[in-house]
Structure formats: structure tokens, C-alpha cells
Amino acid sequence: MSGRLLLVDDEPGLREAVQAYLEDSGFTVQVASNAREGWDSLQASQPDLVITDVMMPQVDGYQFLKQLREDARFSTLPVIFLTARGMTTDRIQGHKAGCDAYLAKPFDPDELVAIVENLLGRRAAIQSAADSEETPDIADMARQISEIRSILSQRGELPLGHPPSPVKIDFTPREQSVLDLVAQGLMNKEIARRLETSVRNVEKYVSRLFSKTGTNSRTELVRYALEHGLITNGS
Known part of the structure; x- marks a missing residue:
């Protein structure tokens, strides 16, 4: 499966490793080191899915997601949270904020790829159904x-x-x-x-x-x- 992804994470090592793995899996990946860069990237080229860290300086993942959901262009864009905070309360907060999946660090990159493929496949199926009905x-x-x-x-x-x-x-x-x-x-x-x-x-x-x-x-x-x-x- 292919698709255009946006990866937002302030850790250079993890960002580069995840980007390389996703690209090896057939995806096109844009990267940003913080939420503001991520927002600018969204304006330039709308991706099919966003993967973002939660704990980032200045604008954290929750604020970034809120900004996405309040914009009609990105209100249904699939979003995956990556975070070192794996407590149940943190996951609940992430889902309430509107994320589609929540993956705690450290994670298996194959699991991330599986989640990405699942969300993109679901999105394509919904769009296909809408097209066939119309x-x-x-x-x-x-x-x-x-x-x-x-x-x-x-x-x-x-x-x-x-x-x-x-x-x-x-x-x-x-x-x-x-x-x-x-x-x-x-x-x-x-x-x-x-x-x-x-x-x-x-x-x-x-x-x-x-x-x-x-x-x-x-x-x-x-x-x-x-x-x-x-x-x-x-x-």
C-alpha cells in the first residue's frame, strides 16, 4: 500500500528512523520537527495521514490535533499519536482529543505500519463507498x-x-x-x-x-x- 504521510516529532533520531522504515514500506513521508512546521507542511501538501508525537515543546500533540480537527480541510484526516506516555489516562485523553490510533514508545515499527495501512485502507473504503453511492x-x-x-x-x-x-x-x-x-x-x-x-x-x-x-x-x-x-x- 502507498500513501502520503506527515511525521511530526521533535526527536531527530526517532524521526529519521521512523521515516526510513515507512519509506522502505512504500510510503511517501514528509517530516517536521514540531507542530508549527507540521502545520506549514499541511498547507503546502495535504497528506493522507498524520503521525505526531504528543510531548513536543511550544505546541504539543493535543493542541496540534485540536487545530486539525477545527479546520474543515483536516477534520477527518487520520491521526496517529506517538508518545512515551502510555498510561491509560493518557490514551483516553488522546482518543477524546480525536486521534485515530495511539502508539506508546518504544513501539514495533511493523505495528506502526500495520496501523497506517489499516487507517488508509478504511479511509479508501469509505471514499469508494461514497463514490459508488453517488x-x-x-x-x-x-x-x-x-x-x-x-x-x-x-x-x-x-x-x-x-x-x-x-x-x-x-x-x-x-x-x-x-x-x-x-x-x-x-x-x-x-x-x-x-x-x-x-x-x-x-x-x-x-x-x-x-x-x-x-x-x-x-x-x-x-x-x-x-x-x-x-x-x-x-x-
Whole structure:
């Protein structure tokens, strides 16, 4: 298995040894000596997984992970904690902070490789499932949206121009853009390309739209948006 990894550790000897072992195992590894360097590296090239030490000066692993989880781009990025602190309370704190795996030093490098492969495999499977669910629905979604528009128009509930909206929902500009594109029958991959963002971010925006409108599917969302005049692009 291959993948792009980011390794953050302030111990040069361990950092170099782990990097060499992971690269020998087929991975591409970027390294950083502290969390700030790690953050800069994330901006330059988004990895598939992060391995980080916990006990680091200035910004420790917990703070680094919190920064990752609060950023939409990295909120679901797999993170492995490496630490000399192997107490149960420390592991619990790590899992509560949102890490995906916790490996106490000293550790067997083969175990680290196995954990990395497992997390990357799981991530790929989830993405593949999402893609397979999405692809066949494009034509059907466009057809359903067209039918919704036709029915509402025949009932006189979809006037031209800017129809009055009996509800007021505060969408962010990006949520509104996603809603408008969903109403055109576009799926997440196409929306991501249009908005120059990731599919993962689009999924988050669609989920927020469901929550704000009280709907559970894209068809329900579009119907609700059309009935209440929430589409802004006139499509």
C-alpha cells in the first residue's frame, strides 16, 4: 500500500528512523520537527495521514490535533499519536482529543505500519463507498429535480423572478452556493470542482443544509428550497 504521510516529532533520531522504515514500506513521508512546521507542511501538501508525537515543546500533540480537527480541510484526516506516555489516562485523553490510533514508545515499527495501512485502507473504503453511492444517482437526481420544478410550476408555486419566501434561513455564502448547485442536479464531485474545494467539504455543507432545512435527502432539500424561494441563481 502507498500513501502520503506527515511525521511530526521533535526527536531527530526517532524521526529519521521512523521515516526510513515507512519509506522502505512504500510510503511517501514528509517530516517536521514540531507542530508549527507540521502545520506549514499541511498547507503546502495535504497528506493522507498524520503521525505526531504528543510531548513536543511550544505546541504539543493535543493542541496540534485540536487545530486539525477545527479546520474543515483536516477534520477527518487520520491521526496517529506517538508518545512515551502510555498510561491509560493518557490514551483516553488522546482518543477524546480525536486521534485515530495511539502508539506508546518504544513501539514495533511493523505495528506502526500495520496501523497506517489499516487507517488508509478504511479511509479508501469509505471514499469508494461514497463514490459508488453517488455516481449512479446523477441522472436520476436531475430527473427528480426537473419533475419537482414542473409540479410546483403547474401548481403555481414556482413563480418567475424572485418568489416571496415564507421562511428565513441564514445560509453562509458557501452553503448558498452549494444549495444552488444541488438544485441544478449536480453531485458532490461536480460541486467540488465548480467551487474548487474538496468533496469532503461539500459533504459537510450538504449535511449543514439538511440540518438547517430539516430535510433528509437531496430531493427533499431541493423541493423545500424551491417551495420557499431559497434558490438564488434562478436555475
